[in-house]
Amino acid sequence: MRYTNIETALAGARALLQQKDIEQPRLDAEVLLAHVLGCSRAALYAGAHRRLEPGQLQHYNRLVQKRAQGHPVAYLVGHKEFMGLDFTVTPAVLIPRPDTELLVETAVHLLSKRAGGRPLMVDVGTGSGAIAVSTAHLVPTLRVLAVDISAPALEVAQKNARTHAVDDRVVFLKGSLLEPVMERLNGEPVDIIAANLPYVPSGDIPGLSREVRREPLLALDGGPDGLDLYRQLIPQAQKLIKPGGHLLLEIGPGQGETALNLLNNWQAKLYRDLGGRERLIAAEKR
Ligand SMILES: C[S@@+](CC[C@H](N)C(=O)[O-])C[C@H]1O[C@@H](n2cnc3c(N)ncnc32)[C@H](O)[C@@H]1O
Structure with missing residues (x-):
């Protein structure tokens, strides 16, 4: 049975964001997936072949679609760093x-x-x-x-x-x-x-x-x-x-x-x- 792992999910997101002229497709694809999985960007590489649960994939696809439409990453993940502190943003x-x-x-x-x-x-x-x-x-x-x-x-x-x-x-x-x-x-x-x-x-x-x-x-x-x-x-x-x-x-x-x-x-x-x-x-x- 086919399934999506971290590596393939990232590749698909990167391709879509690039096609929609998003400035930093690789970074944004990673930040959004790290947010969905509740891990760091580095951890994505360490677990590149980890399988995504259907709910996680659905959540990720929804965020990537919104990013492709121009929604800022900070609004999608709900926070932004400023002066080394984490700020909630809406x-x-x-x-x-x-x-x-x-x-x-x-x-x-x-x-x-x-x-x-x-x-x-x-x-x-x-x-x-x-x-x-x-x-x-x-x-x-x-x-x-x-x-x-x-x-x-x-x-x-x-x-x-x-x-x-x-x-x-x-x-x-x-x-x-x-x-x-x-x-x-x-x-x-x-x-x-x-x-x-x-x-x-x-x-x-x-x-x-x-x-x-x-x-x-x-x-x-x-x-x-x-x-x-x-x-x-x-x-x-x-x-x-x-x-x-x-x-x-x-x-x-x-x-x-x-x-x-x-x-x-x-x-x-x-x-x-x-x-x-x-x-x-x-x-x-x-
Ligand atoms: C450029 S944002 C700056 C937000 C924040 N200080 C920062 O540096 O990230 C400007 C803010 O001014 C507020 N604002 C606009 N007109 C205002 C007014 N007449 N009196 C007080 N705040 C106002 C807006 O609601 C907005 O939150």
Whole structure:
């Protein structure tokens, strides 16, 4: 009787994904099968001739078909690594990007220079909670207020805070930009405001890859030049941040000069990512 083993299942999936122009057919075929079998990718090679149960094969075929239609791998397996931590992701949240690790590293560096106390950070547009949760994980004295306009995103972020045991120090608030924070803080100044808000120019959305277009539009569209939400955020942040505190804004390539011009009352610096692309503005309040 014919049956499918790991090797033949992978070969079939690779061929289909390649035919559908998926960028990394081999890697994706392996990640999806490792997810179905609950093992590592290395274990797939060690057991290449292991027979798949009919239920496992059916589950795998379903995931491979979805991947072939452009569903991102992270949504299919339900998680994504960020700053070395495992984050739950669903289609309600943007999949955390390695590009955003520069913002977290900068926040941790700035917080490490502050003497004593229990610093306060705000993460605006928290999505999966990637920034809030990883920064709180790395800075054990940190308190974080994390805001999102999307209730389903906040549910995912809360789950991630529990998984990484920072839920006693990260408070999630629903609302737009810094409005819910202003209501809650009662005048206590903030050390750092971090924002990875939507910054894709509206006109660029149709040209994004089919994978990215499956992420929430609310997490992507930043208006005509991509900087609409930052224009609204900066005057709000000016009121909340203490002198010498910082505003960190993730931006996209080509937005550095315009973003710096929005911050001419601040001492602002542009950072590039490892690929040399404009990626982050760190602005100190004078
Ligand atoms: C680009 S995603 C970033 C998610 C996460 N911070 C990360 O780095 O992976 C932007 C997030 O901002 C949220 N958002 C959009 N408009 C907002 C607003 N006016 N106020 C608060 N959050 C907003 C979206 O729901 C989305 O979760």
